[in-house]
Amino acid sequence: MLCVLKMPSKKLPKIDTELCIGCGHCIMACPLGVLKLENKKSVVIAPEKCDSEGRCIAACPMHAIAHLEDKEY
Ligand code: SF4
Secondary structure (H helix, E strand, C coil): CCCCCCCCEEEEEEECCCCCCCCCHHHHHCCCCCEEEECCEEEECCHHHCCCCCHHHHHCCCCCEEEEEEEEC
């Protein structure tokens, strides 16, 4: 029997760093600690915790998190 192991894939926030103003609303909206500010920009620091519910998207006043993208982690 052939057994193929694949890395898990899920939808994660894609942050447009040109639009991000570092307000932190997405970080406050996420109860799972997926995002963090680094150099005044939001970045994904804990992809394994993301439940792909899009709370960060709804919270962003700049529409800097336009969608979730498939990512392997
Ligand atoms: S809510 Fe939007 S603009 Fe504010 S830190 Fe998050 S991604 Fe950047």
